[in-house]
Amino acid sequence: MRVLIRADASMTIGSGHIARCLTLANVLRKDGAEVVFACRQLPGHLLQRLADQGYVALDLPERYAQEQEQEQEQSGADIETSLAWQADIDALADALNNQPRFDWLIVDHYGLDARWERAARRFADRLMAVDDLANRPHAVDLLLDQNYSAQAQDRPYDQWLDPRCKTFLGPRFALMRDEFQCEPITIKPRVERVLVNFGGFDAARQVHATMLALQGFDDLQVDFVAGSHNPEWEAMCDLAKARPNWRLHELVSDFFGLMRQADLFIGAGGGTTWERAALGLPTLCVSVANNQQLNAQLLAESGVHLYLGGHETLDPQQLVQAIALLRDNRPLRQSFAVRSQAMVDGRGAQRLAVALIEPVWALRKATELDATLLFEGRNAPHVRQWAFNSDLIDWDSHVAWLQRSLQNPQRLLLIGDTAHGPVGMLRYDRQDERVEVSIYLFEGQAGVGWGQALLSSGERYLRQHWPQVRVIEAQVLADNAVSISLFQKAGYRQAECHFQRVINDE
Template sequence: MRVLIRADASMTIGSGHIARCVTLANVLRRDGADVRFACRQLPGHLLQRLAEQSFITYPLPERYEQQSQGATIESSLPWQEDIDALAGQLSDEAQFDWLIVDHYGLDARWEKAARPFARRLMAIDDLANRPHAVDVLLDQNYTAQALDTPYARWIDARCQTFLGPRFALMRDEFQCEPIPIRPKVERVLVNFGGFDAAGQVHATMLALQGFADLQVDFVAGLHNPHWETMSARVDAHPGWRLYTQVSDFFSLMQQADLFIGAGGGTTWERAALGLPTLCISVANNQQLNAQLLAEAGVHLYLGRHEDLAPQRLTSAVASLREDPALRQAYADRSRALVDGRGARRIADALAAAADN
């Protein structure tokens, strides 16, 4: 089976789209599939990292002529220019069995135009805010299962859907035992995505300054503009450690008693481990999912990072570290959502459809 994935990473977009696609790609590749990536060369792109993992990559332009200035991560891309750029890269390639698109800026117009590239198309989405013309749609978020038919108006009735955290694209190690819930929080893990574009790691440092007895691991992301300031703060706190990248994030999560982070892809990793979480949204598309999960008793949601005062985060840490019963309740409810086998389920579905 031959699979092409169209997704982007950048300082603005973050690394989450690529990360979850790589998880699925690795499962497909272990099954014998030839998986490739097409990505724009945006500041902070991950093409080199993909190549280091032995994926064939097709670089696409950083900018398009029709692209508007000040575009956000949810702004539409000039779909025809993107199709033309992709066609130029694939001119000598045979048709793929699957084209998987994971991009907020692309919709049914792009998907219809991409049909010549692959026998079947799949979209990975989180927003349910635009039409799709695909054979399979995946939305791994809690909103997709909690809301009533969120994609009914956006997809054809023949489109097969996989909705909710049961299908979350997670690495194999997250098919695991839960972490123990200790009487008191001793170690905290702080991470707000691959790039921390919101600068929330530094803001969290300010909120944690008064907890002299806490061990804290800060994973700050690539090219963090607060790096020097954060390094100085860590030097002044013997129990603090600062990382730009870690090769074994899973191990850091296993050692933690409390996670402070965003409402992105690590939501399901934390859930699989039963890792109690203080969640702060750093993007508009995280807010509803984070709020609904809080209402379901999965984590404590503190709202948008723009609105969060450091004192409120400090108070939440102080309260939660002394409440093992509440942390255990968060752990139990979060683990009920995921079993870590979502990528396997999606890979099996794609293989079954390709055989028909």
């Protein structure tokens, strides 16, 4: 699978778009995908960072020829300002230089909308948009909005999307690195260590403002992550030198490690929101961009963090009071930790990777070489628990069954393979125009969408190899809620515990 990602980073835009796309790219690469980035050479671009991680990073011009756009950029236009979409398409075409089509093009950019997406069909078979504004039309096959606001609001994208577009909304799909699938931090009686970070560039200068607010808290160990490009860097260096408990970090190779050591996080409402939530790290949040405000406010109303509003209107004394409150209030911090952890499990990037892989995924027929794989899969406790025959199957019986199955022209045994190993098995038993399906996942593969991917890919296989089949049926135990939900989401109609799907109504 080939994937092209179109996203930008800059001093104004920040690094969040590239950071979350990079997380998804890393998961896709593990699954065998080739991923290419295309980014503009804006001040603060991250092209070298992408190249250092082994990605092809195509550079697009900093500015296009349109005079209006040049004026907008030179005046420090808002990050949501529309980009000259046709010029961007033309620049992308030049950079790709007639490369073969991609399977997916992922666009994560506030300045691009349906006009750009329709034109970008020339580069890829399918398009995905990453968004968190819900304020402009899209022409894509799949849309991700990982914010709580997308989940809390009533169908926020209905007016902006084709009804056939698949949507992945809410923190369950937050794009997070694998290390955040971890145990939460311990909530101490009193805050001892604080971590302060307001994004990769901190154009709002909030790290410096937080330093000033923390001057009266001599008992706290504080890590400030800002970067030497910060406009207040020299002033912050002077403040940090005078306090042995403070550490000012320009570059951090292990931000996760710093987060795990912290008892309190002070920062913005951007990409680290979900990383903090996964760790159960209590947070004092100040939004530094318009697109952060609604999500930060709704999370505060849900008891996830303490939100002080936008940085433009923040009273410095209010920040001091909030730090004092959280320092000594363990029950409040514990409540924040519990509520935030309930929102995320750190597997959002894996769920999106499965959704991208599924349309181009080809199942393979099982062979005798799969005997051990299927034997262990069928006898796994999580499979036997919901089997109509929950007894352990002995090896000789299994081998005999497999041989009969492989020789049976009315049975299909299909394996779902990925670059890092098999994920599950499908069995179809045919009688005239009907088949009965059986499905299970191998150990450790549940919870990210492989069941849906197997069923969808299996239907494509049936249409190609058994075109006469028009109905798929499934038998499910009455209390198997997971399988019932799986078949319902796949479009099967339930009659008691019998599922049926019509795939050819002619």
